[in-house]
Amino acid sequence: MELFEISVSSNNEHHHFEIRDYMHHDGEQCKYEVYKNGVFIASFEPGPHKHLHICKNAGIEQEELLNQIADQLESYNL
Numbered sequence: 001m002e003l004f005e006i007s008v009s010s011n012n013e014h015h016h017f018e019i020r021d022y023m024h025h026d027g028e029q030c031k032y033e034v035y036k037n038g039v040f041i042a043s044f045e046p047g048p049h050k051h052l053h054i055c056k057n058a059g060i061e062q063e064e065l066l067n068q069i070a071d072q073l074e075s076y077n078l
Contacts, residue, residue: 001020041060042056
């Protein structure tokens with residue numbers, strides 16, 4: 001598991017997230033888990049054409065913000 005941080009902006013606010021990347025994703029769990037201040041926010045897994053989709057959503061953040069997180073993760077070509 002690799003840990004790193006990302007930031008996204010939404011509605012003139014900056015949001016910082018911790019990402020747990022399960023590099024040896026085997027389909028048993030989601031590939032990426034997202035946390036904010038140690039609280040689970042959501043997780044993502046690769047879908048068709050390497051686009052990430054929400055695997056689990058804690059319902060804490062708006063889906064638009066989750067989509068921005070997914071876009072940023074995809075831009076890293078992970």
